[in-house]
Amino acid sequence: xxxTPAITGTGVFTPEMSISNAELVVAFNAYADRxxxxxxxxxxxxxxxxxxxxxxxxxxxxxxxxxxxVMDKSGVLDPEVMHPLLRQRSDDEPSIMAEMAVDAxxxxxxxAGKTAADVGAVICAASNHERAYPAxxxxxxxxxxxxxxxxxxxxxxxSATFGIQAAAxxxxxxxxxxxxVVNPEICSAHLEWRDRDCHFIFGDVATxxxxxxxxxxxxxxxxxxxTRCATEFSNNIRNNNGYxxxxxPDGIQDRRDMQFMQNxxxxxxxxxxxxxxxxTSHMDDQGIAADQLKRLWLHQANxxxxxxxxxxxxxxxxxxxxxxxILQDYANTSSAGSIIAFSQNxxxxxxxxxxxxxxxxxGYSVGSVIVxxxx
Ligand code: COA
Numbered sequence: 001x002x003x004t005p006a007i008t009g010t011g012v013f014t015p016e017m018s019i020s021n022a023e024l025v026v027a028f029n030a031y032a033d034r035x036x037x038x039x040x041x042x043x044x045x046x047x048x049x050x051x052x053x054x055x056x057x058x059x060x061x062x063x064x065x066x067x068x069x070v071m072d073k074s075g076v077l078d079p080e081v082m083h084p085l086l087r088q089r090s091d092d093e094p095s096i097m098a099e100m101a102v103d104a105x106x107x108x109x110x111x112a113g114k115t116a117a118d119v120g121a122v123i124c125a126a127s128n129h130e131r132a133y134p135a136x137x138x139x140x141x142x143x144x145x146x147x148x149x150x151x152x153x154x155x156x157x158x159s160a161t162f163g164i165q166a167a168a169x170x171x172x173x174x175x176x177x178x179x180x181v182v183n184p185e186i187c188s189a190h191l192e193w194r195d196r197d198c199h200f201i202f203g204d205v206a207t208x209x210x211x212x213x214x215x216x217x218x219x220x221x222x223x224x225x226x227t228r229c230a231t232e233f234s235n236n237i238r239n240n241n242g243y244x245x246x247x248x249p250d251g252i253q254d255r256r257d258m259q260f261m262q263n264x265x266x267x268x269x270x271x272x273x274x275x276x277x278x279x280t281s282h283m284d285d286q287g288i289a290a291d292q293l294k295r296l297w298l299h300q301a302n303x304x305x306x307x308x309x310x311x312x313x314x315x316x317x318x319x320x321x322x323x324x325x326i327l328q329d330y331a332n333t334s335s336a337g338s339i340i341a342f343s344q345n346x347x348x349x350x351x352x353x354x355x356x357x358x359x360x361x362x363g364y365s366v367g368s369v370i371v372x373x374x375x
């Protein structure tokens with residue numbers, strides 16, 4: 001016996017604080033000036049490169065990002081700190097990722113007209129997890145009061161679609177009746193705010209989707225018609241932080257590769273064709289023609305990247321409504337980006353309308369979820 005999975009509710013937790021490009025650039029430039037003054041001799045001797053100023057114009061033109069939400073802006077905007085400052089919580093308090101995910105999960109449950117008791121599993125799919133163990137997902141499960149089981153998974157920016165595939169497959173096989181896939185992303189903590197090449201890229205958010213059997217949906221839903229995941233190893237997006245850090249000769253030294261690093265140009269050039277090809281072949285195999293596709297909810301990393309992919313998939317320039325972007329307000333929120341776009345831009349679709357949620361990023365990884373509006 002096989003069941004048909006559907007997304008029956010979504011939720012987004014948006015942090016209260018937001019940083020505009022103007023604020024970001026002022027802080028970065030103050031940091032760069034301090035750095036250059038402190039290292040004037042080494043820079044004059046050619047031992048160190050001076051840090052150049054960042055610019056708002058560059059950021060918007062190169063990425064389409066105008067602002068980003070963060071869990072803490074005080075540390076990020078302090079030229080003496082340049083990273084978020086998050087309070088140390090005791091082991092008896094909810095961890096910060098769990099708190100963000102629980103908020104998004106409550107919204108997804110409410111949207112679906114369900115309670116935690118209706119859920120069979122929690123998957124916490126994100127680019128970074130707050131600790132090694134116990135799994136953050138199990139803490140989220142406990143805070144929500146969900147029976148069954150929970151686990152963490154990480155496929156960087158593609159975590160949400162890979163999580164949806166895992167949950168949808170379990171619902172389809174009957175091993176669970178429903179699952180919450182949550183994506184709490186505190187990208188501000190892995191971003192190197194002292195590097196002008198990338199300091200504007202990321203923001204914080206948490207998203208949740210509830211996946212149930214189609215017959216359990218209480219309201220409108222999105223049937224999960226088909227999912228497809230692919231990975232290809234690449235070092236072009238990498239973060240070397242990890243639990244072996246202490247054991248290495250450098251110990252916990254402040255090293256650049258302990259934060260997010262990327263070769264942005266290469267990522268752009270290599271990932272755009274990989275994703276376009278992935279999505280078009282997924283559609284071909286499902287017998288879906290470009291003109292049948294009503295919406296593309298793409299990963300939110302870079303506006304030009306999305307414009308290229310949308311054009312390739314549809315065979316023409318997509319209308320803004322067909323390929324909604326949220327990155328101007330949220331920046332790149334890693335795995336959560338395509339789910340924010342989906343959550344905020346899907347209620348207007350009519351029964352029978354088809355769309356694709358697609359995420360991509362480090363790994364490389366790409367995941368696509370073909371959905372059909374129902375109910
Ligand atoms: N302000 C002003 N100038 C800047 C700058 C800033 N903040 N950051 C970089 N520059 C300069 C560079 O130094 C470079 O100068 P040069 O030509 O004299 O060497 C120039 O602007 C162009 O930089 P480049 O890094 O090549 O820009 P880009 O057009 O490739 O845009 C990204 C950079 C990161 C926005 C873009 O490459 C990108 O989005 N790539 C894909 C990212 C992605 O999806 N990653 C996935 C993450 S999960």
